[in-house]
Amino acid sequence: MIGKQPVSIGGGVRYWAESRPSSPEGWGARLFVSFLFPKG
Numbered sequence: 001m002i003g004k005q006p007v008s009i010g011g012g013v014r015y016w017a018e019s020r021p022s023s024p025e026g027w028g029a030r031l032f033v034s035f036l037f038p039k040g
Contacts (some may be wrong), residue, residue: 006036
């Protein structure tokens with residue numbers, strides 16, 4: 001909850017052990033926040 005607003009928060013980390021020349025190299029991270037609007 002952020003104040004009275006329900007939210008879903010998540011994230012993850014990724015490592016590319018092997019990549020093609022056009023692919024990302026090394027580490028990556030993702031963070032997301034979704035605001036939830038329940039009915040009722």
